[in-house]
Amino acid sequence: MKEIGFKGRLAVITGAASGMGLYATKEFVRLGAKVIMCDVNAEALAGAAALIGPEAIPVAGDVRKYSYAEEVARVARENGGADYLIPFAGGFEARVCKSNVPFYEQPIEVIDWGIDVNLKGAVYFSRALMPQMVAKKYGVIVLVGSVTGFEGDGIGAMYGTAKSGLFNFVKGLAIAGAPHGVRAVCVTPGPVLTRPGMAGMPTLLGRAAELPELVDVILFMCSDNASFITGSNHVVDGGRLCMYQPVQPLKQQ
Numbered sequence: 001m002k003e004i005g006f007k008g009r010l011a012v013i014t015g016a017a018s019g020m021g022l023y024a025t026k027e028f029v030r031l032g033a034k035v036i037m038c039d040v041n042a043e044a045l046a047g048a049a050a051l052i053g054p055e056a057i058p059v060a061g062d063v064r065k066y067s068y069a070e071e072v073a074r075v076a077r078e079n080g081g082a083d084y085l086i087p088f089a090g091g092f093e094a095r096v097c098k099s100n101v102p103f104y105e106q107p108i109e110v111i112d113w114g115i116d117v118n119l120k121g122a123v124y125f126s127r128a129l130m131p132q133m134v135a136k137k138y139g140v141i142v143l144v145g146s147v148t149g150f151e152g153d154g155i156g157a158m159y160g161t162a163k164s165g166l167f168n169f170v171k172g173l174a175i176a177g178a179p180h181g182v183r184a185v186c187v188t189p190g191p192v193l194t195r196p197g198m199a200g201m202p203t204l205l206g207r208a209a210e211l212p213e214l215v216d217v218i219l220f221m222c223s224d225n226a227s228f229i230t231g232s233n234h235v236v237d238g239g240r241l242c243m244y245q246p247v248q249p250l251k252q253q
C-alpha cells in the first residue's frame, strides 16, 4: 500500500467545528493538506482553527445557503482549488432541533432542517466545488451517510430520508466526475463516539466506533490507494446492519 499523504492538497470540510469533521481536519493537516473548515458555529470554528494553526482556514456559515457554498468555493480558488470535499455537517433533526415528537407532529422547520442540512448541504457544496476538481482533473468527494438511511426513524424521519438520498447522489457525482478524474464515495457509519449517547446503540461488535475507525476509512477513500473506488457506498457499522432489529414503537419523552 502507498503511504497516505496529502502534501500540497486542499480539503474542504463542513461540520468541521466538532466530532468527525474536526478530527478529520486535524488528520488532513497532519498529513500535509490545507483545510477550509466550514461550520455554522462560528465561535467554535474559530477556536478550533486557531488551535490547529495556519493550515486550517475557518469560513463560518450555514450549509443550507448556496451563497455560503459559493463563498467557500471562492476561498478554495484563492488557495489553489479544492482537491477533496467531505460534507460532514448533519445531524438527527429531532435531537438537534430538540423536537422529540413523531413525524406527523414535527414542525415544518424541523422537517426542513433535516432535509436541508443533511441532503441539500452536501448537494450545494458538491455543486459549488466540483468544477474546481473537474478543472484540475483530480478530486474526491466523500459523502457521509448513516445506517439510519437503511433503517428509517419515526421521529427524525428526514434524517434517514436525507442519508438514503446521499446513497443515490454519490452515483450521480461519480458518473459526472469519472470522465474528469473526479471520484465520489459514500461512507456510511453506524454509531460513532462523537457524543456519549452513541455508546448504547446496538452493534454486532457490542460497541460504538472510535473516531479514527471512521475517519481513517475516509482518509483512505481520499488517497490514491482507493483510485479504483467510485460511485459506491461503504458501510462501517460494526455489523449493525447484520442484526435483526424489530421496529421499536415510538418512544416520546
Ligand SMILES: NC(=O)c1ccc[n+]([C@@H]2O[C@H](COP(=O)([O-])OP(=O)(O)OC[C@H]3O[C@@H](n4cnc5c(N)ncnc54)[C@H](O)[C@@H]3O)[C@@H](O)[C@H]2O)c1
Binding pocket: 014, 015, 016, 017, 018, 019, 020, 021, 038, 039, 040, 041, 061, 062, 063, 064, 087, 088, 089, 090, 091, 092, 117, 144, 145, 146, 147, 188, 189, 190, 191, 192, 193, 194, 195, 198
Ligand atoms: N456520530 C455518529 O454516531 C454518526 C453516525 C452516523 C452518521 N453520522 C454523520 O456523520 C456526520 C458528522 O457527525 P458527528 O457526530 O461528528 O457530528 P457533530 O454533531 O459532532 O458535528 C456536526 C457539526 O455540523 C455543524 N452544523 C450543523 N448544522 C450546520 C449548518 N446548517 N451549517 C454548517 N454546519 C452545521 C455543527 O455545528 C457541528 O459542528 C453527520 O453528517 C452525521 O449525520 C454520525
